[in-house]
Amino acid sequence: MKINVISTERTHANIIRQMLLEGNPQRQITLLDGGLELLTEGFDTNIPDLIIIDGICPGEEEFKTLEQLSLQQPGLAIVLLCKEPSSDFLLNMMRVGVKDVLPLPLVPAALQATVTRIEQKSTLTTSSRKHGKTIAFIACKGGSGATFIATNLAYILAADQISHVALLDLNLQFGDASLFISDQIPSNTLADVAENITRLDASFLTSSMLHVLPNLGVLASPEDPENAIEIKPKHVEALLNLAKIEYDYIVLDIGRALNATSVMALDHADMIFLVLQETLPFIRDAKRLLHALQALGYSKDKIHLIVNRYEKGGEIQLEDVERTLGMKVFRTIPNSYAAVSASVNQGIPIIKIAQRDPVTKCLLEIAYTMGNTVQPKNGGWFSHLLHH
Numbered sequence: 581m582k583i584n585v586i587s588t589e590r591t592h593a594n595i596i597r598q599m600l601l602e603g604n605p606q607r608q609i610t611l612l613d614g615g616l617e618l619l620t621e622g623f624d625t626n627i628p629d630l631i632i633i634d635g636i637c638p639g640e641e642e643f644k645t646l647e648q649l650s651l652q653q654p655g656l657a658i659v660l661l662c663k664e665p666s667s668d669f670l671l672n673m674m675r676v677g678v679k680d681v682l683p684l685p686l687v688p689a690a691l692q693a694t695v696t697r698i699e700q701k702s703t704l705t706t707s708s709r710k711h712g713k714t715i716a717f718i719a720c721k722g723g724s725g726a727t728f729i730a731t732n733l734a735y736i737l738a739a740d741q742i743s744h745v746a747l748l749d750l751n752l753q754f755g756d757a758s759l760f761i762s763d764q765i766p767s768n769t770l771a772d773v774a775e776n777i778t779r780l781d782a783s784f785l786t787s788s789m790l791h792v793l794p795n796l797g798v799l800a801s802p803e804d805p806e807n808a809i810e811i812k813p814k815h816v817e818a819l820l821n822l823a824k825i826e827y828d829y830i831v832l833d834i835g836r837a838l839n840a841t842s843v844m845a846l847d848h849a850d851m852i853f854l855v856l857q858e859t860l861p862f863i864r865d866a867k868r869l870l871h872a873l874q875a876l877g878y879s880k881d882k883i884h885l886i887v888n889r890y891e892k893g894g895e896i897q898l899e900d901v902e903r904t905l906g907m908k909v910f911r912t913i914p915n916s917y918a919a920v921s922a923s924v925n926q927g928i929p930i931i932k933i934a935q936r937d938p939v940t941k942c943l944l945e946i947a948y949t950m951g952n953t954v955q956p957k958n959g960g961w962f963s964h965l966l967h968h
Contacts, residue, residue: 581699582608582627586618587634596634596661596686603692604699616642619649629702630657630695635684637662637669643676647778650677651818655825657698661686676778712746712824713950716832716849720866725888726855727751727833728924729913729943731760734831735929736947738796743828746789747798750816750845751835752808755801758790763927766790766800771807773799774815782826785819813844820848829950838872846876852883853910858896863904870905884910891915911946914938 583600587593593611600607610628612618616636637660638646646658660673660681673681680694715733719726731747738745749757749770758766768788773780789797799819802808823830832849834842846852854869856862866885873883887901890912902908919934926933931940 581606581629581695581702582610583630583632583695584610584612584628585632585634586612586614586616586636588613588615589635592634596632596691599686599688599691600695602688603695616645619645627653627656629655630659630698632659632661634661635663636660637665638673643672646673646678647676648814651777651780651814652821655702657702659694659698712744712827712830713851714820714824714830714832714849715950716834716846716852718834718852718854718869719836720854720856720869721862722836724855724857724862725913725920726853727755727757728760728920729853729855729886729888730831730833731757732923732929732931732943733947734798734829735761735792735796736931736943737829737831737950738793739931741793741795744795744826745797745829745831746823746827747796747831747833748819748823748845749799749801749833750842751833751837752801752811752841753805753835753837755833755835757833758792758798758800759927760924761927761929762790762792762798764790764792766798769800769802769807770811770815770819771802771804773819774811777815777818780818780822782822785822785826811841813840816841816844817848820845824848838869838876843876846873846878849882852878853886854883855886855888856901857889858887858891858894858898858901860896863896863901867905870907880907883907886910887912889913889915911942913942 585593585596590611590613597609597611600609616633616638619631649656650658657679658677659679661684662681663684665681665683670681679698682690682694717726717730734745734747737743747757749755751757773785773788776784786797789799791797820830832845834845852873854866856866870883885905885907887898887909891914898909898912916937916939919930919937920939922933923930930937930943934940
């Protein structure tokens with residue numbers, strides 16, 4: 581375990597170091613001289629498992645620093661060593677994510693018990709921790725079908741009843757992802773999670789979601805667009821850090837806006853899908869969006885094109901799209917207006933009402949490639965889902 585000890589008294593910090601090594605000589609301990617400003621320095625490449633803050637009792641400003649650190653690093657444990665902490669102080673520390681507060685003068689057995697407990701919990705968490713694949717969908721233009729693809733793909737990924745899937749509606753102004761696969765009204769939204777971000781843990785996230793399937797939760801966008809103003813990049817970062825631990829797949833419906841919040845989400849994405857159609861306005865906007873994403877530092881390996889409502893023999897050919905955009909199309913999804921319209925109007929996933937439709941087949945193939953390289957054939961996994 582990596583442990584940083586922050587202290588203004590070097591002698592006492594060395595005593596703490598000796599106590600920790602007596603409990604476990606394998607612990608990697610770094611002593612840092614200074615105040616709480618050290619919490620935000622030097623952790624980019626060498627994040628400790630535990631920070632022990634010696635003799636520094638945080639005030640209101642320091643509370644914010646601790647809260648921000650807990651949001652950014654949900655796996656990090658913080659322990660305070662303070663003289664005569666009050667009950668209000670203890671409550672405030674718990675709210676900002678501090679694991680324990682030990683009184684000074686320090687009792688060695690109490691420190692050993694606290695650190696050992698944190699080590700044991702960290703070991704259990706690490707052994708069972710997932711790193712969910714995060715998949716983002718962006719509409720090149722309104723009406724592209726990005727929300728339909730994102731929501732139905734999320735449903736199919738969860739339909740095997742093995743994978744746990746989170747669908748996050750990050751179209752903060754006019755998102756309606758939940759309506760595509762459910763007729764239920766979400767009781768909570770992303771705005772509620774952001775407002776109570778200090779409570780964010782696995783159980784709070786689960787309780788804030790609309791559960792379309794036992795293993796598929798949808799976190800809806802704010803009902804009132806004005807509430808979207810309160811959702812900040814730090815909220816999205818904390819949410820995605822947790823979701824990647826708790827879920828096998830995190831599907832993001834980004835919408836069209838590129839702003840600080842959506843860019844934070846894209847930073848966490850393993851794959852970014854641009855959804856367009858074979859018309860000149862879509863292609864023009866796709867080119868602009870590609871340039872913007874590349875300017876933000878996203879490589880072409882991370883970005884993939886999906887051509888929706890594809891029909892062979894059109895005026896604009898697939899080769900024209902690829903030549904104009906300078907990259908291959910990842911998938912085409914055929915035009916099946918009747919089946920897709922029925923799915924959207926009823927709020928029922930297309931796999932449940934049009935199992936043999938070509939659009940359903942394409943979405944199944946995309947879902948399969950998320951974690952596999954072999955294309956589905958008749959029978960097996962593909963057949964099982966069709967008959968689910």
